Amino acid sequence: MSTKQAQLDEIQAKILADDPTPELRRTATQLVFGDGPADADLVFIGEAPGKNEDLQGKPFVGAAGRFLNEMLEMIDLTRDDVYTTNIVKFRPPANRDPLPEEKSAFLPYLESQLEVIQPKLVITLGRHSLNCFLPDLSISKVHGQPKRFQGRVFLPLFHPAAALYNGGMRQTLIDDFALIPTILKKLESN
Ligand code: URA
Numbered sequence: 001m002s003t004k005q006a007q008l009d010e011i012q013a014k015i016l017a018d019d020p021t022p023e024l025r026r027t028a029t030q031l032v033f034g035d036g037p038a039d040a041d042l043v044f045i046g047e048a049p050g051k052n053e054d055l056q057g058k059p060f061v062g063a064a065g066r067f068l069n070e071m072l073e074m075i076d077l078t079r080d081d082v083y084t085t086n087i088v089k090f091r092p093p094a095n096r097d098p099l100p101e102e103k104s105a106f107l108p109y110l111e112s113q114l115e116v117i118q119p120k121l122v123i124t125l126g127r128h129s130l131n132c133f134l135p136d137l138s139i140s141k142v143h144g145q146p147k148r149f150q151g152r153v154f155l156p157l158f159h160p161a162a163a164l165y166n167g168g169m170r171q172t173l174i175d176d177f178a179l180i181p182t183i184l185k186k187l188e189s190n
Pocket of ligand 1: 048060
């Protein structure tokens with residue numbers, strides 16, 4: 001097992017030991033920590049697990065996840081090439097929006113995950129994920145534009161669940177997604 005994977009396992013164990021959101025833990029089936037290679041170049045960050053994620057213990061395994069997989073395929077990648085996770089790591093009851101205090105409770109663990117993985121590009125999915133790192137930016141204004149912040153590069157994208165059934169947003173997300181290989185190449189040549 002890679003050192004990075006062992007470090008990620010430690011963060012996962014620490015969440016269970018610290019129990020930062022006992023209420024969410026009580027109503028959820030299990031912790032949904034993250035999935036993918038511990039040395040991935042791309043990390044996708046969603047909002048919180050939904051029903052399927054809660055049952056399977058993995059992020060993005062429902063309808064939004066299938067759409068994510070289709071877009072990855074479009075740029076010749078699969079889920080085995082990327083790391084996926086969420087800000088909030090237990091399913092909020094009835095899929096309600098995560099509360100501000102739930103997001104801030106999980107932020108240090110998310111930061112630690114990024115610290116271990118050291119991805120070239122952090123892709124935030126939806127406004128909750130974007131605003132965790134860059135609270136002053138509006139997703140409708142900055143989607144598809146890489147942003148440098150505190151030594152990392154973020155690419156804000158619309159959330160696949162929001163875009164799934166909204167024709168305009170869906171196409172915008174697909175177009176933004178298609179920018180990923182060029183952005184990565186540029187980062188690699190810097
Ligand atoms: N939506 C999210 O934000 N995360 C998931 O893991 C699934 C759906």
